[in-house]
Amino acid sequence: xxxxxxxxxxxxxxLRDGSHAVAHQFTEEQVRNVVRGLDEAGMHYIEVxxxxxLGGSTIQYGKSLVDEMTLIEAAVDECKNSKIAVxxxxxxxxxxxxxxxxxxxxxxxxxxxxxxEADVSAQHISKARELGMEAxxxxxxxxxxxxxxxxxxxxxxxxxxxEAVYVTDSAGALLPTEVRERIKALRQALDIEVGFHGHNxxxxxxxxxITAIEEGAxxxxxxxxxxxxxxxxxxxxxxxxxxxRMGIDVGIDLYKMMDVAENIVGPIIPGSQEIKKGSLVxxxxxxxxxxxxxxxxxxxxxxxxxxxxxxxxxxxxxxxGQEDMILDVAAELAKNSKVRA
Amino acid sequence: xxxxxxxxxxxxxxLRDGSHAVAHQFTEEQVRNVVRGLDEAGMHYIEVxxxxxLGGSTIQYGKSLVDEMTLIEAAVDECKNSKIAVxxxxxxxxxxxxxxxxxxxxxxxxxxxxxxEADVSAQHISKARELGMEAxxxxxxxxxxxxxxxxxxxxxxxxxxxEAVYVTDSAGALLPTEVRERIKALRQALDIEVGFHGHNxxxxxxxxxITAIEEGAxxxxxxxxxxxxxxxxxxxxxxxxxxxRMGIDVGIDLYKMMDVAENIVGPIIPGSQEIKKGSLVxxxxxxxxxxxxxxxxxxxxxxxxxxxxxxxxxxxxxxxGQEDMILDVAAELAKNSKVRA
Numbered sequence: 038x039x040x041x042x043x044x045x046x047x048x049x050x051x052l053r054d055g056s057h058a059v060a061h062q063f064t065e066e067q068v069r070n071v072v073r074g075l076d077e078a079g080m081h082y083i084e085v086x087x088x089x090x091l092g093g094s095t096i097q098y099g100k101s102l103v104d105e106m107t108l109i110e111a112a113v114d115e116c117k118n119s120k121i122a123v124x125x126x127x128x129x130x131x132x133x134x135x136x137x138x139x140x141x142x143x144x145x146x147x148x149x150x151x152x153x154e155a156d157v158s159a160q161h162i163s164k165a166r167e168l169g170m171e172a173x174x175x176x177x178x179x180x181x182x183x184x185x186x187x188x189x190x191x192x193x194x195x196x197x198x199x200e201a202v203y204v205t206d207s208a209g210a211l212l213p214t215e216v217r218e219r220i221k222a223l224r225q226a227l228d229i230e231v232g233f234h235g236h237n238x239x240x241x242x243x244x245x246x247i248t249a250i251e252e253g254a255x256x257x258x259x260x261x262x263x264x265x266x267x268x269x270x271x272x273x274x275x276x277x278x279x280x281x282r283m284g285i286d287v288g289i290d291l292y293k294m295m296d297v298a299e300n301i302v303g304p305i306i307p308g309s310q311e312i313k314k315g316s317l318v319x320x321x322x323x324x325x326x327x328x329x330x331x332x333x334x335x336x337x338x339x340x341x342x343x344x345x346x347x348x349x350x351x352x353x354x355x356x357x358g359q360e361d362m363i364l365d366v367a368a369e370l371a372k373n374s375k376v377r378a
Numbered sequence: 379x380x381x382x383x384x385x386x387x388x389x390x391x392x393l394r395d396g397s398h399a400v401a402h403q404f405t406e407e408q409v410r411n412v413v414r415g416l417d418e419a420g421m422h423y424i425e426v427x428x429x430x431x432l433g434g435s436t437i438q439y440g441k442s443l444v445d446e447m448t449l450i451e452a453a454v455d456e457c458k459n460s461k462i463a464v465x466x467x468x469x470x471x472x473x474x475x476x477x478x479x480x481x482x483x484x485x486x487x488x489x490x491x492x493x494x495e496a497d498v499s500a501q502h503i504s505k506a507r508e509l510g511m512e513a514x515x516x517x518x519x520x521x522x523x524x525x526x527x528x529x530x531x532x533x534x535x536x537x538x539x540x541e542a543v544y545v546t547d548s549a550g551a552l553l554p555t556e557v558r559e560r561i562k563a564l565r566q567a568l569d570i571e572v573g574f575h576g577h578n579x580x581x582x583x584x585x586x587x588i589t590a591i592e593e594g595a596x597x598x599x600x601x602x603x604x605x606x607x608x609x610x611x612x613x614x615x616x617x618x619x620x621x622x623r624m625g626i627d628v629g630i631d632l633y634k635m636m637d638v639a640e641n642i643v644g645p646i647i648p649g650s651q652e653i654k655k656g657s658l659v660x661x662x663x664x665x666x667x668x669x670x671x672x673x674x675x676x677x678x679x680x681x682x683x684x685x686x687x688x689x690x691x692x693x694x695x696x697x698x699g700q701e702d703m704i705l706d707v708a709a710e711l712a713k714n715s716k717v718r719a
Contacts, residue, residue, distance in 0.1 A: 212623060213554075213585060237581075239623070240616045244554060244585030262652065275581045275653055278662040282553060282580070291662075292685060299655040309650035311603065312616055314640040321619040321632075344633060 045250060045280075045287050048082040048258050049075050049273055050234070051302060052112070053124055055264030056088035057326075059307055061101040067305055068108045071261075072115040074301045078293035082145055084122040085112045088266065090149060091123055091130030091138060098129070106137055113142030120144040124175070127157045132164050139168045147203065148194075149175035151356055152182045155190035162197040173232065173256065174199035180210040180323050181354045184218055188226045201230035201256045206245065209238025209267050209316070210323035210351075216245040220252035232256030235271040237263055238320025240312055242271040243279060250285070261294070261302040263310035267319055267326050274298045318344050322351035331360055335367035345370055386591060386621075386628050389423040389599050390416055390614055391575070392643060393453070394465055396605030397429035398667075400648055403443040406452050408646055412602075413456040415642045419634035423486055425463040426453045429607065431490060432464055432471030432479060439470070447478055454483030461485040465516070468498045473505050480509045488544065489535075490516035492697055493523045496531035503538040514573065514597065515540035521551040521664050522695045525559055529567045542571035542597045547586065550579025550608050550657070551664035551692075557586040561593035573597030576612040578604055579661025581653055583612040584620060591626070602635070602643040604651035608660055608667050615639045659685050663692035672701055676708035686711055 052068055068085065075083050087093030087105050094101035101108075112121050122145040123138045124130075135146060146165045148158040158174055165172035174194030179187055191202040204211075204219045211219075216233065223231045233249035235242035235258070246257060259276050263269025274294040280287055315329050324347050332350070336343030349366050393409055409426065416424050428434030428446050435442035442449075453462050463486040464479045465471075476487060487506045489499040499515055506513035515535030520528055532543040545552075545560045552560075557574065564572045574590035576583035576599070587598060600617050604610025615635040621628055656670050665688050673691070677684030690707050 212620065213588075239620050240578075240581075240584040240613055241588075241620070243581040247554075247582075262654075272581055272653060275658055278658060279553065279580050279582070282662065292683065295655050295658060295685075298658075303654070309652055311650055311652055312613060313603075313644070314636050317616055317619060317636060317639075321623065342633065344636075 045255050045257055045285070046081045047273065047287060047289065048084055048122055048256065049080045049261065050084045050258050050270060051260040051262070051264040051273075052108070053084040053086045054088060054260055054266055054270055056086070056101070057266035058264050058269065058310070059305065061087060061094065061099045063101070063103060063108060065103055065107060065111050069111050069115050070301050071297065071305075072112045072119070074293070074297035076116050076119040078297060079289040080119045082120050082122045083112060083116070084124060084147070085109050086124045089129055090126040091134040093126075093129055106141060109138055109143055110141045122147065124149055125161060126150070127161050132161070135161065135165060136168060139170055143170070145171035145173065147173045147175040148199070149177055149205070152176045152179050152187060152190060155193040158194055158199075159197045162194065162199050166198045171200055172198060174202040175205050175234070176203060177205045177207045178325075178356070179204045179206055179219060180208060180215065184222045187219055188222050191223050191227055195227050195229050199229060201232050202227060203232035203234050203256060203258070204249070204254075205234040206236055208323045208325065209236030209242065209320040211235075211245055212239065213241060213244050213248045216248045217252055220249045220254050224253045230255045232258070234258040236265065236320070237268040237270065237272070238312065238316045243276055246271045246276055247279060247283070250280075261298045262306060264302055264306060268312045268316035269310040318347055322347035324351045324355070325357050327357065328355075328360070328363065331363045332367075335363050339367040339371035341367060341370050386596050386598055386626070387422045388614065388628060388630065389425055389463055389597065390421050390602065391425045391599050391611060392601040392603070392605040392614075393449070394425040394427045395429060395601055395607055395611055397427070397442070398607035399605050399610065399651070400646065402428060402435065402440045404449060406444055406448060409449045410452050410456050411642050412638065412646075413453045413460070415634070415638035417457050417460040419638060420630045421460045423461050423463045424453060424457070425465060425488070426450050427464045427466075430470055431467040432475040434467075434470055447482060450479055450484055451482045463488065465490055466502060467491070468502050473502070476502065476506060477509060480511055484511070486512035486514065488514045488516040489540070490518055490546070493517045493520050493528060493531060496534040499535055499540075500538045503535065503540050507539045512541055513539060515543040516546050516575070517543060518546045518548045519666075519697070520545045520547055520560060521549060521556065525563045528560055529563050532564050532568055536568050536570050540570060542573050543568060544573035544575050544597060544599070545590070545595075546575040547577055549664045549666065550577030550583065550661040552576075552586055553580065554582060554585050554589045557589045558593055561590045561595050565594045571596045573599070575599040577606065577661070578609040578611065578613070579653065579657045584617055587612045587617055588620060588624070591621075602639045603647060605643060605647060609653045609657035610651040659688055663688035665692045665696070666698050668698065669696075669701070669704065672704045673708075676704050680708040680712035682708060682711050
């Protein structure tokens with residue numbers, strides 16, 4: 038196994054990715070209740086951070102109701118067996134915040150970059166290792182780059198000291214066959230563990246995750262009741278049920294997970310995590326969720342369907358920070374009248 | 379192709395399976411609006427019947443707000459291109475009702491039986507053919523029988539004159555590999571078309587449906603916004619998006635389907651179609667949704683977890699009509715104290 042784990046390790050992300058779904062308004066009591074329930078169910082890792090990672094609580098990304106360090110400390114306090122993880126996107130979070138999280142008891146960090154920008158993770162990964170944390174790489178928008186590029190970027194993260202690299206399907210745009218080729222390629226190219234983080238925009242998050250596991254991914258993310266950005270993530274309690282049905286024991290208590298979903302996380306969900314128009318088109322187009330509002334505005338201004346703008350942006354593989362291009366694309370589409378009424 | 383269709387035909391079931399989700403309270407206006415939207419989007423077939431098929435409006439199965447014949451007539455009236463389908467479960471619906479539906483303009487009927495009881499469909503299938511309707515067989519709870527048994531039963535339906543047979547995953551209990559082997563076996567054994575009807579209790583309805591299509595199924599069911607029993611069905615508009623992504627053109631307008639989902643069906647949904655505790659355990663155990671309430675009552679009475687009762691019933695492959703066994707199972711479990719607290 039090249040030193041790779043022979044057992045699947047689940048990371049529950051409802052207290053990090055799910056932060057988007059509650060507009061970063063988690064209370065300390067909610068976090069304590071969720072962590073206590075997950076810990077009792079046997080969850081391996083529980084990620085606690087602002088939705089955009091450490092330091093994300095800003096006007097730009099949305100202010101958290103409660104300081105994430107308070108939430109991390111509370112989460113660590115509730116854990117008997119589970120380990121607390123954090124997420125850090127270089128450029129948003131800093132080394133300072135990472136150290137703070139570590140001092141509060143966080144044991145693992147995922148350093149997340151766009152799928153083409155692994156190089157910005159070098160310092161953070163080595164710093165995390167120096168601090169004695171587990172440090173994993175998280176390649177976001179993994180659908181938007183060719184497999185060879187993803188392999189190249191993953192190898193960079195491995196060279197920086199990452200102990201695993203995730204295929205992160207941020208837009209929920211990957212289909213099972215696409216997950217299969219990515220996980221397979223990474224498994225072949227790397228000596229470290231491979232992970233998968235799915236979103237459910239195309240309703241295949243659980244199927245993608247099973248596929249990833251079949252191909253040897255051992256670091257797996259899920260979110261109870263799909264609480265996460267877009268249509269949410271791979272629904273953890275459903276995944277555990279499916280894995281049991283497949284005869285794969287991950288050491289997590291299914292009934293307790295169901296109870297956490299029903300009694301603790303369910304009441305926190307502000308709306309519903311169903312797949313609606315917005316989340317579906319994001320997955321179909323394969324773009325950042327932050328583009329949705331911009332595309333709607335641009336569509337209105339130029340009299341075209343915002344979905345056409347999003348699809349075009351997806352084809353052009355526009356990344357975060359390039360929001361200016363949305364108006365250009367809308368103008369171009371309007372000019373060409375390449376519109377679906 | 380042995381005379382089999384070379385093109386996928388979708389049947390939208392939100393106005394039949396979805397009848398369960400709205401406690402059979404569809405209004406004529408709702409049905410007209412949904413049908414008009416689906417017809418404009420290019421849907422091939424639209425099924426309109428009580429949730430339990432023609433004649434299902436009873437105290438036992440739930441009374442419909444509006445007589446289904448009124449709804450069928452309204453649906454036919456709204457169709458420019460789509461065809462109206464009905465469902466009939468022998469023992470619930472009668473030949474009389476089938477004739478009435480046909481006279482009102484229904485063009486296709488699915489004769490549905492438990493996966494082991496295809497023989498009760500013989501008369502209804504031949505009667506439907508006599509009436510000049512398309513007649514398809516619908517093998518419910520297809521997860522609960524061995525593949526060979528399913529093939530045997532499907533061949534019976536073929537011998538009665540069915541023009542297609544569906545693998546019907548009523549409990550949402552099948553996983554993609556299980557769908558694959560069933561569709562493959564039916565495709566090999568039959569000269570007629572093979573269909574797939576999924577439920578989303580294990581969050582793999584879309585993946586199961588893609589798998590069925592990969593294996594050659596050409597009759598495919600979906601439900602807009604998952605409106606259906608349990609966790610609902612394969613979400614039609616998501617399936618259409620996924621098929622487009624896969625390069626499979628089914629001749630349905632994706633944006634119009636999204637609009638039907640958002641503007642017409644969305645507002646009808648009484649709760650949400652998320653996967654919650656009840657629907658998850660039904661899929662995990664592989665039992666009828668009608669068992670849930672019985673199991674909860676029996677669990678209370680015997681002081682055991684109702685989920686253990688459902689799992690046991692699933693193992694025993696108890697079918698509808700055998701509800702008495704639920705108390706027996708509960709008593710036995712309580713006696714053996716084989717309980718998960």
